[in-house]
Amino acid sequence: MPVSDTTIVCGVDFGTTYSGFAMGHRKDKDGKVTGQYDWKGQPVKYCKTLTQLFYEKAEDGHWTAKKWGWAALKEVCHSHVGMMHRCSGTVGLIMGWRDCKDS
Structure with a gap:
C-alpha cells in the first residue's frame, strides 16, 4: 500500500516497565496526536x-491473558494476599498485611 493511502499513523512504546501508544490522522491539518x-x-x-499481564490457566491447560496494566497488578496482588493469608497461620510471617485492594 502506498504511503499516500495511509490514513492513521500509530506509535507504540512497549517498554519493560511502562507502555503506551499514540495515534494521529495523516489528513488532520492541525497535526493532532491522540x-x-x-x-x-x-x-x-x-x-x-504498567507493562504487566495477568494470565489464567484454563482447564485445558492453556494460559490466557485476562488483564493488562494496573488491573493486572491488582489481580496479582489480590491472589498473592489470599495465598499469604492462608499460609500465615502456619508460617507466622505476615502480621498486619495491608490488602492492596483497599488502596
Missing part, C-alpha cells in the same frame, strides 16, 4: 500503563 491517558485501574491519569 494518546491514551485513562487506563483501567490506574490511580492517576498518565500517558502510559
Whole structure:
C-alpha cells in the first residue's frame, strides 16, 4: 500500500516497565496526536500503563491473558494476599498485611 493511502499513523512504546501508544490522522491539518491517558485501574491519569499481564490457566491447560496494566497488578496482588493469608497461620510471617485492594 502506498504511503499516500495511509490514513492513521500509530506509535507504540512497549517498554519493560511502562507502555503506551499514540495515534494521529495523516489528513488532520492541525497535526493532532491522540494518546491514551485513562487506563483501567490506574490511580492517576498518565500517558502510559504498567507493562504487566495477568494470565489464567484454563482447564485445558492453556494460559490466557485476562488483564493488562494496573488491573493486572491488582489481580496479582489480590491472589498473592489470599495465598499469604492462608499460609500465615502456619508460617507466622505476615502480621498486619495491608490488602492492596483497599488502596
